[in-house]
Amino acid sequence: MNRLQRYIEDLTSGSTVAKEITAIRFNSYRARVLANSDLQLRSKQLSFLNVLEMKRALESNEPLPASSQDDPVAQPVHKKQHVSSDAAPLDQQAIDSFIRDGFVLLRGAFSAAAAQKGRELIWTRLAGDGITQDSSTWVERHGIPELYTTEDDPAWGDVVTPRLKRAMDQICGKDRWEDFGLGWWIVTFPGQAQPPWGAAGKWHVDGASYQHHVDSKESGLLAIFLFSDIESGEGGTALSVGSHKWVARLLEMNEPRGMKGGAVSYQARQFRRRGVVEVNGKAGDVMLVHPFMLHARSKNLGQKGVESVRIMCNPNVQLHRRMNVNRADGDYSPVEQAIVEALEGSTEDDFNSFRRRMLRRHPTRVEERADVAAEYEAYLQEKERQPKARQQPASAFGAAGDSVAARQEARRQDVRARIGLDSSN
Template sequence: MPNSSHETRVLSDAHVSDFISNGFVRIDDAFPAALAEAARTILWRDMGLAPDDPAAWTKPVIRLGMYSAAPFVEAANTPTLVSAYDRLVGHGRWLPLMAMGTFPVRFPSSEPPGDDGWHVDMSFGDEPDFMEWRANVMSKGRALLMLFLFSDVGKNDAPTRIRKGSHMDVARMLAPEGADGLTLRELVERPPATETREEVLSVGEAGTVYLCHPFLVHAAQPHRGTEPRFLAQPPLLPRGALQLDRADGAYAPVEIAIRQALGNGE
């Protein structure tokens, strides 16, 4: 598995600038379509469903657990993605992905999915109630939020909705709370500071990956298309805590975005 990308730089300075200001960057062909197809075969099997039997697709969403089989791990650690992780988080500052995380498989349905509220993914806690999990301004436990498209996703296929630039608002919400941060319940009860942000849809072909700032506000939505949507949303874990006050000034873009939100210009 590759763990260095110094020889190949996938993201340009313009891409990095967009990540800092918008909170995400889209990478096409981040992993091969053949790996996506192999992964879907495993997921169909585990759901007990088939792509040619839509009559059996009776639920709007089915959630599947962690996957560490070869197609998933290889998709997460391509040279393209390793290069991008290094560029956004810093070489040696993240842990290789050994599992793909949760798959919310969404099906065409007129039934509300029940999980389509705007939110930020929490990164630490041990409460059984996930609404009590937390995030803090150092993004303890998470270096990136990532959206891996394992099927083609168009505008009607329940693409994840993203509030462009909302990571800046969230950083400012978290900053006064120190190391404890806020719970998911507390964050969703905050004034709707991100409602005026431009909404972007995470569309693309299978093999597309959206690398997002961990504070980016996003939401699911109902599926209005015809084919199920396969997407994974693993975190990229930090090797150590993010630093907002580095003596050497060697800040990674994920840290620069937080610093700029808090008025520390770069």
């Protein structure tokens, strides 16, 4: 009997070891184990770990799937998504670039005429706020809160083209994303910022309104629509190359509870950026960006007057259902594939680097890093041994009669020990 069989037998029999588990990892992905021998998988639906099927197989003495016989967890096939050559806007090289770097530019996603009509509509909207093509009315940036669809003007229907939809199918998976409107407009104006070019806003990950998970459906793609030509230094969105993989690891370390949007951005900013790319292109281009990408608004240093006014929007594209980073058939979308590769490549060195930067910047807030450190430590250990109940040190909670202050101090000492700090630091 292999370890998975023993675990399922233990689970179904109600043995204390299984009942006391509050959170376990299988191949570094979380599944939630509740009391009364109920295993409730979060809605990510770990397809290769269908416990009910395993239970039925054990009860009927049927053999487990071949891939499960020699390993406690059947390993999903990790194959990269390939695309059909029939009118596919993105070739395999572009798909691979998206997985590796976190973004890819789709040139000519919509026509120059549609872009011009969009600019006219936005200038009309800006006039309502007192901003015209007269530079004396310009500010550094101006946001437009509305979300536009064909109900507002039929011209918007010429922006979300069949070509763009096919590219989104390639990136998110066919029929996996929801329809969206054109929203989150940020217009920046030249002559308001000083060189050198760089980020003008905070580096962040989109999604301040929901709890982030490594498989969230609330944001499946960030699409940056260019309605004006944007050349180097003219305020194109700044992208942190490869940061989507850092964020995937960060979210995975904080499962199953997830993270608030502000916490994701704050902690992601602590990682060292290995490269920054400005979104440049022609009117009608769309930059397709991984939802975990760290990005920022940048300075518009254009020198061409009204032609350097940057008009663009970056609507959030939601998914119909949660992402699946454990597909048994390996049929991952490129968005999912990037996450899978990030989690497979996660090492202790990644976290040690993150820890050093956090403690150097915030040495008095060590205790606030406790959950991340403890989760990562357990994550590494679980990769080397069978799942079993995690024992929390008594010092993490304190005895029932302890005061609140005593319990807090005990927890601080425990945290320091867990992440390798001397208590005197």
